[in-house]
Amino acid sequence: MIQKAKESVQPKVLIVDDEEAICAAARRLLRSKNIDCVTASTPQEALKILKREDCWVVVSDYRMPEMSGTELLEEIKKNYPNISRLMLTGFLELPIIQEAINRASVFRFITKPWDETELLLGIETAIQHSGRKRTNSQLAHEIGVQNQKLEELTQNLESEVMKRTQGIEESRRMAESKQKLVRELTGFVKNLSRVSTIPQLYEVLYYEMTRFHGVSVPYLLTFEEHGRGRLYWMQHENLHEKHISSLPQHFGSLRLRTSSPEDRVWWESHIKKECRQLVTIPIRAREIPSSLPVALFLVEHDLDKGKLVDFLERITERLQPVSIVLDKIMLRHQLEIAAEQWEATFDGFRDPIAVVDKEEKVIRANKNFFKKDQSRCYEMFDKRTELCIDCPMPIAISSQEAASGLVRTATQKSYRVLSYPVLGSDQVRRVVNHYTDISHERDLYLKLVQSEKLAAVGLLAGNIAHELNNPLSGIRALAQLLKSETSPSSPHHADLDEVERAAIRCQQIIKNLLNFSEPSTEYDENVDINDLISITLPLLKTNLRNQNVHTYFAESIEKVKLQPSQIQQVIFNLVNNASQAMASGGVLTIKTWQEKGKVCFSIADSGPGIPPELHQRIFEPFFTTKGVGTGTGLGLSVSRSIVEKFGGQLTLESKMGLGTVFTVVLPSKPLAK
Numbered sequence: 218m219i220q221k222a223k224e225s226v227q228p229k230v231l232i233v234d235d236e237e238a239i240c241a242a243a244r245r246l247l248r249s250k251n252i253d254c255v256t257a258s259t260p261q262e263a264l265k266i267l268k269r270e271d272c273w274v275v276v277s278d279y280r281m282p283e284m285s286g287t288e289l290l291e292e293i294k295k296n297y298p299n300i301s302r303l304m305l306t307g308f309l310e311l312p313i314i315q316e317a318i319n320r321a322s323v324f325r326f327i328t329k330p331w332d333e334t335e336l337l338l339g340i341e342t343a344i345q346h347s348g349r350k351r352t353n354s355q356l357a358h359e360i361g362v363q364n365q366k367l368e369e370l371t372q373n374l375e376s377e378v379m380k381r382t383q384g385i386e387e388s389r390r391m392a393e394s395k396q397k398l399v400r401e402l403t404g405f406v407k408n409l410s411r412v413s414t415i416p417q418l419y420e421v422l423y424y425e426m427t428r429f430h431g432v433s434v435p436y437l438l439t440f441e442e443h444g445r446g447r448l449y450w451m452q453h454e455n456l457h458e459k460h461i462s463s464l465p466q467h468f469g470s471l472r473l474r475t476s477s478p479e480d481r482v483w484w485e486s487h488i489k490k491e492c493r494q495l496v497t498i499p500i501r502a503r504e505i506p507s508s509l510p511v512a513l514f515l516v517e518h519d520l521d522k523g524k525l526v527d528f529l530e531r532i533t534e535r536l537q538p539v540s541i542v543l544d545k546i547m548l549r550h551q552l553e554i555a556a557e558q559w560e561a562t563f564d565g566f567r568d569p570i571a572v573v574d575k576e577e578k579v580i581r582a583n584k585n586f587f588k589k590d591q592s593r594c595y596e597m598f599d600k601r602t603e604l605c606i607d608c609p610m611p612i613a614i615s616s617q618e619a620a621s622g623l624v625r626t627a628t629q630k631s632y633r634v635l636s637y638p639v640l641g642s643d644q645v646r647r648v649v650n651h652y653t654d655i656s657h658e659r660d661l662y663l664k665l666v667q668s669e670k671l672a673a674v675g676l677l678a679g680n681i682a683h684e685l686n687n688p689l690s691g692i693r694a695l696a697q698l699l700k701s702e703t704s705p706s707s708p709h710h711a712d713l714d715e716v717e718r719a720a721i722r723c724q725q726i727i728k729n730l731l732n733f734s735e736p737s738t739e740y741d742e743n744v745d746i747n748d749l750i751s752i753t754l755p756l757l758k759t760n761l762r763n764q765n766v767h768t769y770f771a772e773s774i775e776k777v778k779l780q781p782s783q784i785q786q787v788i789f790n791l792v793n794n795a796s797q798a799m800a801s802g803g804v805l806t807i808k809t810w811q812e813k814g815k816v817c818f819s820i821a822d823s824g825p826g827i828p829p830e831l832h833q834r835i836f837e838p839f840f841t842t843k844g845v846g847t848g849t850g851l852g853l854s855v856s857r858s859i860v861e862k863f864g865g866q867l868t869l870e871s872k873m874g875l876g877t878v879f880t881v882v883l884p885s886k887p888l889a890k
């Protein structure tokens with residue numbers, strides 16, 4: 218590569234000619250025109266000068282001994298393309314010109330001897346030509362340099378872009394992996410949010426852990442009261458559960474342990490497998506006031522150190538939501554226990570209890586409250602359409618104090634209702650109603666009133682009876698005397714007969730009254746009820762002349778210890794009533810039977826029946842629906858008092874239009890009087 222000659226601002230012209238005289242003439246001419254000029258007498262010298270100096274124009278002789286001018290200029294063209302090349306020649310022969318132009322791109326030919334003006338013009342034009350070429354190549358060079366710089370910048374930019382792209386790619390990958398972790402954590406938390414029991418919690422944790430290669434089926438151990446526990450694990454896609462009767466003390470520690478020998482021993486003895494490596498993760502419920510863990514997670518694995526760190530990081534991240542869920546489960550469990558206890562206590566009350574709001578809607582009730590599909594307390598309690606009569610609830614709500622009332626149901630039961638108001642901020646929001654069944658007490662009370670009434674009547678009747686008996690005996694004796702003195706054909710005889718009969722009836726009534734009020738002196742006997750009925754019925758033969766009588770006697774019946782004449786009177790009264798109820802005919806059915814420890818008989822008629830509102834009243838002394846002189850209203854009250862005296866019961870069943878059945882139940886094992 219030809220070295221680049223030092224650049225000069227002053228254009229320099231190199232004259233090459235083997236004729237020293239020509240060189241000198243040219244030098245002189247050019248210098249006179251202030252054109253810098255060097256000369257060379259041989260092509261080699263010329264080439265040396267060009268290596269050293271920066272020439273703009275070379276003017277070469279055509280004919281030179283070692284190298285022709287064409288060859289020299291061709292060489293110069295090759296190595297110094299900016300130099301404008303001129304040729305001096307004695308003859309302008311066409312082949313020479315053609316060759317010089319083709320090979321050396323000669324700019325101009327100057328004939329020798331030259332015309333000075335022509336030479337100078339040629340040289341100046343060549344200088345300008347060279348100057349343009351230099352400027353062009355300078356520009357081309359600068360453009361080249363700029364291009365190179367541009368190229369470098371482009372390359373730098375590309376590598377920068379590449380670096381940035383890699384950075385972005387890296388951040389994107391990191392962001393994606395973070396996003397994935399966040400997604401997984403969110404999914405885990407979402408799954409946890411659906412958990413409401415320990416087995417469900419275990420399942421979520423199981424699927425979370427087994428994503429890790431090298432981690433075996435995890436075991437969840439929850440702590441229960443009195444040092445007991447419950448172990449959960451998955452086997453063949455099924456959840457298993459095992460009760461652990463006693464847990465080691467050190468399980469109560471809150472420390473996360475990797476391969477604790479004690480834990481491994483416990484694991485192997487309970488899981489019955491050899492343990493590779495073990496991580497023990499304690500879980501604490503956050504809101505349960507205890508610093509102790511409430512569960513342990515036992516994870517067997519064969520992870521190397523790095524993977525184990527990753528695993529623990531992942532698990533620790535999840536412990537907080539797990540604790541929250543565990544809290545939820547345990548609180549729920551405690552709530553369930555409390556609710557169960559409360560419900561059991563509530564249901565344990567024999568009496569119905571209901572919590573009722575101000576609109577009488579039942580919010581809660583124990584199982585002894587009559588649960589139906591209705592929502593109002595009175596609908597549930599007594600199938601009513603409005604508040605029960607005398608319900609104390611309105612008073613409790615308005616007075617904000619407990620109130621009590623007596624409520625009678627459609628089934629004739631009596632309840633004492635206590636309403637306790639439950640105060641909200643400053644007003645009653647609901648009421649707790651406590652219903653006590655006092656039907657039995659009330660019946661006893663009514664019976665007491667009744668028996669007191671009877672006792673009073675008995676006393677009164679007894680006194681009157683005694684007082685009346687004597688004058689009646691006189692009337693009767695007098696009537697008999699007068700009758701004996703009167704002819705039977707006399708109309709007075711019949712009247713006296715009537716007087717005597719009336720006196721007899723009055724004495725019979727008095728006898729009844731005395732029976733009712735005075736203790737009998739008759740001794741008790743063991744009596745066969747069948748026999749007693751059989752001997753009583755004939756006495757009523759005239760009363761039963763219009764009725765069909767059917768008797769059904771039990772084959773073997775125990776004897777009852779009682780006073781036969783008194784029970785006979787009961788039979789008499791009941792049959793008499795029946796016959797009176799079927800005055801125009803009907804069917805009288807008498808049955809006897811034996812029940813466990815009881816001997817019973819019933820007297821049924823096909824009469825008109827007794828209206829329900831009279832069922833109690835007919836047992837009252839002197840209650841009668843019969844006309845004056847026909848009934849005294851003592852038959853049933855006397856009968857009941859006799860039956861009860863022997864520890865028995867006299868009850869009735871009656872259907873209007875169908876008839877009435879009176880039943881007597883007597884204890885076969887007689888009571889000591």
Ligand SMILES: Nc1ncnc2c1ncn2[C@@H]1O[C@H](COP(=O)(O)OP(=O)(O)OP(=O)(O)O)[C@@H](O)[C@H]1O
Binds near residue numbers: 822840
């Ligand atoms: N079998 C019956 N069928 C319909 N009503 C009856 C029957 N037995 C009793 N009664 C009703 O009960 C009332 C009371 O009966 P109870 O025997 O006490 O008195 P009485 O029959 O009216 O009078 P007494 O029996 O003193 O002659 C009767 O008046 C009658 O209305």
Ligand SMILES: [Mg+2]
Binds near residue numbers: 790793794848851853
């Ligand atoms: Mg009667």
